[in-house]
Amino acid sequence: MTTDTWVEVNENDGFGVENLPYGVFSRPGELPRVGVAIGEYVLDLAELSAAGLVDDRRYFASGSLNAFMVAGRPAWEANRARLTELLTDESYREQVEPHLIPVAEVELLRPFEVADFVDFFSSEHHAANTGRMFRPQGDPLTPNWKRLPVAYHGRSGTVYRSGTPIIRPCGQRRSPGDSEPSFGPSLRLDFEAEVGFVVGVPSVAGRRVPVGSFRDHVFGFVLVNDWSARDLQAWESQPLGPFLGKSFATSVSSWVVPLAALEAARVPSPVQDPVPFPYLQCEEPWGLDLHLEVLINDQVASRPRFASMYWTPPQQLAHATVNGAPLRTGDLFASGTVSGPERDQYGCLLELTWNGREPLELDDGTKRTFLDDGDTVTIRAQAPGVSGSRITLGEVTGTIRPPLP
Known part of the structure; x- marks a missing residue:
């Protein structure tokens, strides 16, 4: 059975007491602080702590989740258990209810300070599709892909909160058939639908x-949109990897969903051979049965479907540290584009339009090869x-704006 709460909750919204994701919010004239989503409300943990209802070692009266994240698993589990108690036991209602704020009255901020950002390439469908596009005569997967x-x-520094406008980047690009590169705004701007995880407890260097x-x-x-300028990326990624084609913007969702909330979503990952x-x-x-939806202008x-990802989050973390590189609080690891075997499951326009050769037609009749200025992408x-x-x-959302002068 689901756990009942005295807070009015629409079960279809997914913000019931089984979830309790953390975020950072502010109200006009007030400092940012930590809250938890429940129904259509934000539960103000700073005020809840001041009232003596939750343990707070200066975790929550902060503009970032980092202080709470570094506290570690015992603190996370204890706070989750206490919040569940407060929100399900009717006897606490009179004390807790004054600290519920309608989410419509707050501004949701970036939930944590990002230390490092790593983006993986863990969907076999996505990797094979891009291989078929750019290496049509060869093996779609590179020899290392199923090894690591x-x-x-x-x-x-360019990981932004959901809702931040995305300025179209400029850089060098060379179109097919051109002998020389040109400079200007990206003409092949794309989204990438991804899922990321954030580190709380650091690790020791060398271990x-x-x-x-x-x-x-x-x-x-969290949800991640790893915005990509495909034309800049194609020209610069020879012989090294992405630089300006990726570094201009990455968007993250406002709520961080705890691992404990996703226990029921764990499924076997694809067989690895x-x-x-x-x-x-x-x-x-450690596969996760997450159902993503990408919208362009609604x-x-x-x-x-995230369950088809070949490499799992624990494997990603293990590989990222196997050379001794230490974890830091706020490290963000993204999955790479989430794609499935069918066209309507592809997680970027590069695949959905097969590198711009087959325009995507949306339900309102509009077509896209890549993103136009004014387009809003929501994941x-x-x-x-x-x-x-x-x-x-x-959700994570962003609207494309023209390049700045």
């Missing part, structure tokens, strides 16, 4: 983090909760 979780290191220690370090999951090296072998099922563009996701309930990861 491929990734690039991004730029933490790898095994797959079995994932829960001890990772605080929760060849068998990974021992440091990547995971005894637990029109559905695709519905990717949202849900997961199964306990006994048929739904958990939402909220």
Whole structure:
């Protein structure tokens, strides 16, 4: 059974007491602080702490989740248990209800300070599709792809909160058939529908983090849009990886969903062949049955499924630290584009339009090869909760603006 709460909750919204995602919010004239989503409200944890209803070692009267995230798993579990008690026991209602604020009355901010940002390439469908586009005569997958979780290191300073306008980037590009590059705004701007996880507890330099220690370090999951300028990326990624084609903007959702809220969404991941090296072998099922939906100007563009991702989050974390690189509080690891086997499950326009050759037609009759100025992209996701309930990861959104003069 789902856990009943005395707060009015629409079960279809996915913000029930089984979820309790964390975020940072503010109201006009007030400092930012930490809250939890419940129904159509934000529960003000700073005020709840001041009233003596939750334990707070200066975690919550802050413009960032980092202080709470670094506190570690015992603190996370204790606070979640206490919040569940407060929101399900009617005897607490009179004390807690004054600290519920309608979410419509607050501004949601970026939930954590980003330390490092790493973006993986973990969907076999996405990797194979891009391989077929750019290496049509060769193997779609590179020889290393099924041996390790491929990734690039991004730029933490351009990870923005959901709703931040995305300025069309400029840079060098060379169109097919051109002998020389040109400079100007990207003509092939794209979204990438992704899921990320954020680190709470750091690790020691030189010591790898095994797959079995994932829960001890990772605080929760967010939605990610890894905006991509495909023309800049194609020209600059020879021989190294993405730079300006990716570093201009990455958007994250406002709510961080705790690992505990996603226990019911865990499913077996795809069979991995060849068998990974021992440091990547995971005894637990760590696929996640997340249902994503991508909208362009409120029109559905695709519905990717995260459960098909080849490399799992614990494997990604283990690989990122196997060389001794330490984790830091606020490290963000994104999955890479989430794509499925069918066209309506592809997670970016590069795939949906097959590199611009087959325009995508939306339900309102509009067509896109890549994004136009004024386009708004929204990515949202849900997961199964306990006994048929739904958990939402909220949404991440951004609107394309012309380049600045």
